[in-house]
Amino acid sequence: xxxxxxxxxxxxxxxxxxxxxxxxxxxxxxxxxxxxxxxxxxxxxxxxxxxxxxxxxxxxxxxxxxxxxxxxxxxxxxxxxxxxxxxxxxxxxxxxxxxxxxxxxxxxxxxxxxxxxxxxxxxxxxxxxxxxxxxxxxxxxxxxxxxxxxxxxxxxxxxxxxxxxxxxxxxxxxxxxxxxxxxxxxxxxxxxxxxxxx
Numbered sequence: 480x481x482x483x484x485x486x487x488x489x490x491x492x493x494x495x496x497x498x499x500x501x502x503x504x505x506x507x508x509x510x511x512x513x514x515x516x517x518x519x520x521x522x523x524x525x526x527x528x529x530x531x532x533x534x535x536x537x538x539x540x541x542x543x544x545x546x547x548x549x550x551x552x553x554x555x556x557x558x559x560x561x562x563x564x565x566x567x568x569x570x571x572x573x574x575x576x577x578x579x580x581x582x583x584x585x586x587x588x589x590x591x592x593x594x595x596x597x598x599x600x601x602x603x604x605x606x607x608x609x610x611x612x613x614x615x616x617x618x619x620x621x622x623x624x625x626x627x628x629x630x631x632x633x634x635x636x637x638x639x640x641x642x643x644x645x646x647x648x649x650x651x652x653x654x655x656x657x658x659x660x661x662x663x664x665x666x667x668x669x670x671x672x673x674x675x676x677x
Contacts, residue, residue: 488605488612489654489665534625535593543600543663544591545655546629550576550584555676557587562666571668575648579676581641586616586634590655592623599658602634606651613649620655639672646672 535541550558558576561567578584588602599622606614620632639645649672654665 488615489603489652489656535591539593541663542592542594542597542661543655543657544593545664546589546591548653549587549589550578551587551633552582552584560668562664568666568668572666573669575669575671577673577676578639578670580639580645580672580674582639583636584639585636586618587631588620588634589629589631591626591629593625596622596624597657597663598622600663601656603654603656604651606649608647608649641672646674 544563546561546563548560548562552558558578560571560576562571586602600620602616602618602620604614604616605612616634618632618634623630648669650667650669652665652667655663657663
């Protein structure tokens with residue numbers, strides 16, 4: 480029998496007392512309290528303070544486009560996962576990434592925002608081994624406005640598991656969701672913890 484709550488692992492935790500603000504269009508943000516200096520600084524940080532805004536291609540309705548997810552490891556090139564196309568996502572699902580046991584790394588995501596402001600963007604990830612959850616991550620990325628260039632966000636450092644028991648194959652499911660519970664991207668990928676990178 481299938482579990483109706485199988486995806487509960489990727490439901491963001493809610494902060495008690497936090498109320499999501501009302502959704503606004505770019506024009507509504509621009510005209511919002513035009514004489515409030517601190518609000519104008521906040522709007523400029525989102526890229527919606529001026530008269531021109533990069534809204535994105537008309538033939539691509541996505542609001543958030545995740546380009547890459549990478550493992551940043553000191554002293555070596557990043558392990559980059561291309562997640563920009565369905566074909567690239569299928570490749571990382573079918574071809575496990577090798578991660579050396581015990582290394583310290585940090586995740587780094589590169590993404591674009593287009594068309595509208597995205598509020599409270601979060602990264603969620605659950606890692607399973609032999610079908611059982613072994614790690615869960617929830618990282619708040621923040622709010623972003625449309626921009627012609629990609630944003631990059633680095634997460635807190637983590638340590639890969641080590642030891643003979645930790646070595647083996649893992650499956651991860653990653654998801655980007657906002658305060659309105661809109662899922663902007665979701666994919667599965669796999670990795671192997673090994674004694675060395677080779």
